[in-house]
Amino acid sequence: MAEDDRNLSLDNQVSTEAANAVDPVVQDQLAPWRSPLSHALHRNRALAYARYGQLATVRADGRPANRTVVFRGFLDQPEGFGWNGLKFICDRRSSKVNELDNNPWAEFCWYFPKTREQFRLAGTVILEVGLDDNLLATVRAQTWEAISTKAQASFYWPEPGEMRAEADAFRIPIVDASLPSENFVLLVLQPERVDHLELRGDPQHRWQYKKLSSNHQWTRQTVNP
Amino acid sequence: MAEDDRNLSLDNQVSTEAANAVDPVVQDQLAPWRSPLSHALHRNRALAYARYGQLATVRADGRPANRTVVFRGFLDQPEGFGWNGLKFICDRRSSKVNELDNNPWAEFCWYFPKTREQFRLAGTVILEVGLDDNLLATVRAQTWEAISTKAQASFYWPEPGEMRAEADAFRIPIVDASLPSENFVLLVLQPERVDHLELRGDPQHRWQYKKLSSNHQWTRQTVNP
Numbered sequence: 542m543a544e545d546d547r548n549l550s551l552d553n554q555v556s557t558e559a560a561n562a563v564d565p566v567v568q569d570q571l572a573p574w575r576s577p578l579s580h581a582l583h584r585n586r587a588l589a590y591a592r593y594g595q596l597a598t599v600r601a602d603g604r605p606a607n608r609t610v611v612f613r614g615f616l617d618q619p620e621g622f623g624w625n626g627l628k629f630i631c632d633r634r635s636s637k638v639n640e641l642d643n644n645p646w647a648e649f650c651w652y653f654p655k656t657r658e659q660f661r662l663a664g665t666v667i668l669e670v671g672l673d674d675n676l677l678a679t680v681r682a683q684t685w686e687a688i689s690t691k692a693q694a695s696f697y698w699p700e701p702g703e704m705r706a707e708a709d710a711f712r713i714p715i716v717d718a719s720l721p722s723e724n725f726v727l728l729v730l731q732p733e734r735v736d737h738l739e740l741r742g743d744p745q746h747r748w749q750y751k752k753l754s755s756n757h758q759w760t761r762q763t764v765n766p
Numbered sequence: 767m768a769e770d771d772r773n774l775s776l777d778n779q780v781s782t783e784a785a786n787a788v789d790p791v792v793q794d795q796l797a798p799w800r801s802p803l804s805h806a807l808h809r810n811r812a813l814a815y816a817r818y819g820q821l822a823t824v825r826a827d828g829r830p831a832n833r834t835v836v837f838r839g840f841l842d843q844p845e846g847f848g849w850n851g852l853k854f855i856c857d858r859r860s861s862k863v864n865e866l867d868n869n870p871w872a873e874f875c876w877y878f879p880k881t882r883e884q885f886r887l888a889g890t891v892i893l894e895v896g897l898d899d900n901l902l903a904t905v906r907a908q909t910w911e912a913i914s915t916k917a918q919a920s921f922y923w924p925e926p927g928e929m930r931a932e933a934d935a936f937r938i939p940i941v942d943a944s945l946p947s948e949n950f951v952l953l954v955l956q957p958e959r960v961d962h963l964e965l966r967g968d969p970q971h972r973w974q975y976k977k978l979s980s981n982h983q984w985t986r987q988t989v990n991p
Contacts, residue, residue: 588879590877590879593877595820595822595832595875595877596832597820597822597830597831597832597873597875598830599824599828599829599830603824603828603869603871604824604869604871604873604888605822605823605824605830605871605872605873605888606822606830606873606886606888607820607821607822607832607873607874607875607886608875608884608886609875609877609884644828644829646828646829646830647830648822648829648830648831648832649832650820650822650832650833650834652815652818652820652834654813654815654879659833659834661831661832661833663829663830663831691968695969695991698969698990698991699990700990701989701990701991702972702974702989702990703989703990704987704988704989704990705972705987705988705989705990706990711969743916744920744923744936747927747930749927762929762930763929763930764926764927764928764929764930765923765924765925765926765927765928765929765930765931766920766923766926
C-alpha cells in the first residue's frame with residue numbers, strides 16, 4: 542500500500558462499492574469500522590466478556606461516570622432509524638438514564654483481550670422506554686424477549702443503589718414475562734467518532750473514523766498510536 | 767451477620783482497629799475497599815489484562831472520553847501525600863492530559879473477568895510531569911525505571927493522534943534512558959467514591975464506599991445491585 546494511502550485515506554470504498562452492489566442500501570450504510578469490529582468480535586468470541594465494554598457518561602455535576610455494560614448487537618434498520626447503532630439495556634432507575642437524559646453524549650470503550658485491540662466509540666445515546674408505538678419500541682420488546690428469565694426478573698428488584706433490601710424483596714414473581722418491565726430501557730449508541738487501536742505491532746496501529754455531518758459519510762485516517 | 771449489619775454498615779473497622787494496631791498509620795490510612803480490591807487482583811493475577819481498566823474523563827466540550835489504561839500500583843505514602851492513590855502513566859501529548867487539566871475528575875472502571883466483579887473508582891487525578899523536586903517527581907522517576915525499554919521508547923514517538931508518520935520517525939534512539947522523557951506523565955487517581963459489584967450471587971452483591979470530607983474516614987454501605 543502506498544504511503545499516502547496508509548497515511549490518510551478518505552474511505553471511498555463504501556460509496557464506490559454501493560454503485561455496483563446487489564444490496565446498495567446495506568453497502569451504503571455500514572460504516573467502515575464495522576468490518577474490523579466484526580473481526581474482533583469473531584476472533585474473541587470464546588470469551589463471554591469480550592462482549593462487555595465500559596460506557597462513560599457525564600453526571601449532572603460535570604464529573605464523569607463509567608460502568609461495564611453488555612453489547613446487545615447492532616441496530617441496522619433500513620427504514621425509520623439510523624444504522625450502526627450499538628444496543629445496550631439498563632434499568633430505568635440507574636444513574637446513567639438520568640445522566641443521558643441530561644447529556645446524551647457517551648463513549649463506549651471496548652477492549653478485546655485475545656486480539657489485544659481497543660475500540661472507542663463516541664456518540665449520542667437514545668433511550669427507549671416503550672411508551673410510543675414505533676420501531677424502537679418494537680426493538681425494545683424483541684430485546685426483552687431475548688434476555689434470560691433471570692435477567693428479566695432483575696428489572697423488578699428493589700431500587701438499584703439504595704440501601705440493601707431484605708432477601709424477600711428480590712423474589713417478586715413476574716406476572717407477565719411477555720411484556721417488558723416498565724423499568725426496562727433500550728439504549729442505542731449512535732457513533733460519530735471511532736478510534737481503533739491494535740496493540741500488536743511495533744509501533745502499534747491506530748485508525749480514527751469520523752462521520753461527516755454534511756453527508757453522513759465516514760472518513761478514516763491512519764494516525765500515530 | 768445480622769440483617770442490620772448487612773444493610774448498612776458504617777465501616778468502623780478501620781478506626782477501632784487502629785487503636786490497638788501494631789502499625790497505626792497503616793491501619794488508619796488503608797481504605798476499606800483496598801482489601802476486596804487486593805483480593806480481586808490476586809485472584810485474577812493469571813490474566814495480564816486484569817490490570818487494565820477504563821479511565822473516563824470529560825472533554826472541554828462537556829462530552830465524556832474513555833480509554834483503557836494499565837494500573838501501575840498504589841501510591842501509599844506515609845508522609846507528604848495521600849493514601850490509596852492509583853498510579854497510571856500516559857503521554858503528555860495525549861488528550862487525557864488536557865482533559866484532566868481542565869477537569870480533574872475521573873472514574874476508573876475496573877472489571878475482573880475471572881471473579882466477575884467490578885470496581886468503579888471516582889476521584890480527582892493529579893498529573894505529575896517532574897518539573898519540581900518533590901515526592902511525586904521521585905515516584906515518577908521510579909515508575910519510569912520500572913517500565914520496559916520498549917514502553918520508554920514510545921514516549922519519543924511522533925505526536926499521538928496525528929496523521930501517521932513514516933516508519934523511521936518511530937526509531938528515535940533514547941539518549942539517556944535513566945531520565946524520564948519529558949512526555950512521561952504520572953497520573954495519580956485519588957478515589958473518593960468506590961462502587962464494588964460482584965456479579966456472582968443471586969441477587970448480586972454491591973457495596974458503596976464514600977470518603978467523608980470532614981474527617982477523611984471512609985463509610986461503607988451495602989446497596990441493591
